[in-house]
Amino acid sequence: MPSVKSYFNPTLFRKNFARFWPIWVVYLLICLSLPLFLPNVFSIFDSAEERRYRVIKFIFEHATSVSVPLSCVFGILVAMAVFSYLYSSRSVGFAHTLPMRREGLFLTSYLSGFCFFLFPLVLVFVISLLVCASMGVTCVGALLTWLLVHLLCTLFFYSFAVFCAMFTGHILALPAFYIIFNVLALSVNSILQMVLEYFLYGYSWGSFAALSTVAHWLTPASVLSQINCTSSSTTFTAAITGMEYALLYAVFGIVFAVLALLVYRRRQLEFAGDVVAVRWVRPIFRYGFAACFAMVMGCALYAVFSNNMYLYSSAPLLIFSFVLCGIIGYFLAEMLLQKSFRVFRRWKGCTVFSVCVLALCLCLAFDVTGYSTRIPSNQKIASVSISGIDSAPYDSAYHNQITSDDPEVIAQILSVHQTFISLQDADNPYASSYSYLASTLTATPQTSLSSTITYTLTSGAVMTRAYNTTVLLSGLNADDSLASQLQTLLNLPAAKASAYVVNKYVGDQMVPCALLDLDPARITSISIPLYDTATDTWISTECPVGDARKQLYAAILADFDEGTIGVRYLFDQDPERLAHTCPNDFTIVYALPAAATSDIVDVYDMQDSSYTQLTITMTPDAAHTISAMKELGMLTDTEILITNADSLAKTLTETDYVQ
Secondary structure: OOOOEOOHHHHHHHHHHHHHHHHHHHHHHOOOOHHHHHOOOOOOOHHHHHHHHHHHHHHHHHHHHHHHHHHHHHHHHHHHHHHHHHHHHHHHHHHHHEEOOOHHHHHHHHHHHHHHHHHHHHHHHHHHHHHHOOOOOOHHHHHHHHHHHHHHHHHHEEEEEEEEHOOOOOOHHHHHHHHHHHHHHHHHHHHHHHHHHHOOOOOOOOOOOHHHHHHHHOOOOHHHHOOOEEEEOOOOOOOOHHEEEEEEOOOHHHHHHHHHHHHHHOOHHHHOOOOOHHHHHHHHHHHHHHHHHHHHHHHHHHHHHHHHOOOOOOOHHHHHHHHHHHHHHHHHHHHHHOOOOOHHHHHHHHHHHHHHHHHHHHHHHHHOOOOOOOOOHHHHHEEEEOOOOOOOOOOOOOOOOEEEEOHHHHHHHHHHHHHHHHHHOOOOOOHHHHHHHHHHHHOEEEEEEEEEEEEEEEEOOOOOOOOEEEEEEHHHHHHOOOHHHHHHHHHHHHHHHHHHHEEEEEEEEEEEEHHOOOOHOOOEEEEEEEEEEOOOOEEEEEEEHHHHHHHHHHHHHHHHHHOOOOOOOOOOHHHHHHHHOOOEEEEEEEEEOOOOOOOOOOEEEEOOEEEEEEEEOOOOOOOOHHHHHHHHOOOOOOOOOOHHHHHHHOOOOOOEEEO
């Protein structure tokens, strides 16, 4: 009579609970924090509705803050425990002589491990339900949601840990594989972005949005961290958002469990003790380990060499770092697989791998795809923006980016982009690698730029390039220099109009409102500090109320249109700036519509927090504004305007201001 082989062994199930009791006991104690702190979440003075709201909110916050890290940590601990028999030749041999199929061993171990989570969670659920009932609060639905969130997260992380356990024969390699695979996609994406920045001139971090999106979804903790608790103390409501992510990854957990069973059925028992216990995975591990080692350590080695004062950044140095670290990584992987230091006879595989790394690096270094020199045609551009060009004077347009669909602005930015590309040539005296040295030797005023150009194409695609360089003040004398082109760009009418903006609401949406489009009726004040010759100090002067503000605002707009106010200068030390700007700004305080203003960044803390401001530097050339100020009595014989050049001559500082 043939022997009966079971698919489930109750004795082994109970044995796992008895042997590894510290794991599920510690897990239980941590989960007991929920009923333990429930009585402290509300006050005896709260109403019944508010009491129930606070309890439910605490339950949801506990679920969203504890479930992911707890299941992530205990998932690997439990998998290491219940499948520990796979990592010793003696124990794996004994386990597989039992009258059970491999499926029976797997299912018994897997289910016993999952019950390490299930039983404590159900017990805590019952205790929490009793605690809530003793407080007069009924929240069965909230506690069921808490239980569901924990179980879904546990199902994924535990199943993934079991999946990793099937590929290794060494118990210490299991947590290493588990941690690496949980963060591998995000880490590789970050390193690839760094490598592309090193090789591709003008590459902007995150330009390949699809790559970052895939890396995000392949990093479970990153996605599951989006499970959050939302609540409202006014309506006494609380809910959990992001449950769809938990459900999705729970499905992935079931898939990983099935795949783990399939791998276990064909697992070769003689590989117990090896780092990789599945034959067809060994080449993947070898080359994958070598590639990751080449990227990580290659970047680190390059950073060390390039920071040496006797060396400088260069493509050959970077390629050398990657190839060298690739060779080291390849032989390290072989040592782990062979459990021996005698691995150098496998030089042929290492040679093939090194040639592949070298070829890939050369393709990037020589930019075979034309990435660094690619510029979209004017006809395909819907709009363009450029940021990172700080300019004087230091008013509201100092940090603002230029965004426009104006053909003149687009054409000028294309010209600037072409000039940035020309700086890639090391022989160009304005190239970023050499401009700092040149400015140091000649003591020429300079400014550093970290500019990003973003094109929105008519097809809906987005193209982004980023450049870091240093420009010299002397470059303003050459029409084709980067400095001259940037200054021209800054002073295009459409560019200036997009730089001077305040935030306002249209319906419930906050949109930028340009200086030219402000509603004069919403201007609550216009002030400017003026130099008082009688006291040799600065005095803040307020525009009179009523129609005077509209008159002064109209005068400012007239000068803005004529280009006598709002002029931008790339260099603070530009003699033209010192002679044609004043060291004082108009401050225009603007009342926002009666809508929620909590999301507005530049909001002044006034009574109703519904005000924002815009500053614009005064100039001695603003004839309309000066005339209006005299007519309104703001400019007098003693309260006058002076230029920055005069201010420097008088050695006046901001500490001389009198409010």
